[in-house]
Amino acid sequence: MKLALIGDLHLSETSPRYQHTLDVLDFVIDDAETQARGEVLAFAFLGDLYEGHPSGTEYADLLERVHRMMRGSRDVYAILGNHESYVALAFWRHLGIVTAWDNIRTHDLGSARLLLVPYPRRGRAPFELLGDDGTMAGSRRAAAAVIAERVKMALQATTPLLVLGHWTVEGMTTRDADFELHTATEVVVPRTAFDG
Helix, strand or coil: CEEEEECCCCECCCCCCHHHHHHHHHHHHHHHHHCCCCCEEEEEECCCCECECCCHHHHHHHHHHHHHHCHHHCEEEEECCCCECCCCCHHHHHHCCEEECCCCEEEECCCCEEEEECCCCCCCCCCCCCCCCCCHHHHHHHHHHHHHHHHHHHCCCCCCEEEEECCEECCCCCCCCHHHCCCCCCCEECHHHHCC
């Protein structure tokens, strides 16, 4: 099974890197069609697709690319990040794109399942009723506990589970750099959430 995972595009037509970002996305789509010989089953946007609320131009430019992604009956998934507006992905579900912006969703791929987890926003679905201590750090810990519980529930099925979202797993780093250090302002899901 081959999935194309895309994160942190931060599309904004006011950015000097807007066209470059679209060019990189075109490369990803072309690569999925040529290098992977069309074997990519699905594309998944892992959050921060937009910077804020998308403009009409940003929707149109991305829609053109999403149509290319959907060729060959491929699925497209979009997960809410912490930079796009809360409702930025609502539009996409009307096009057959599986979105996770207001709910944690499970999607069956046949030989595996996806658990799509949006970035936790305090007071917003699906994290609106967190049992926290009233602080931002407390709400992030409570959100991590909700994510851990949903992972544990999804692991009860026998099909392999792939968990996709816009948050960090405890201990995760990509390189030795200060910006990879985790702070109390981030949602960090404990490794124990993935036991089993």
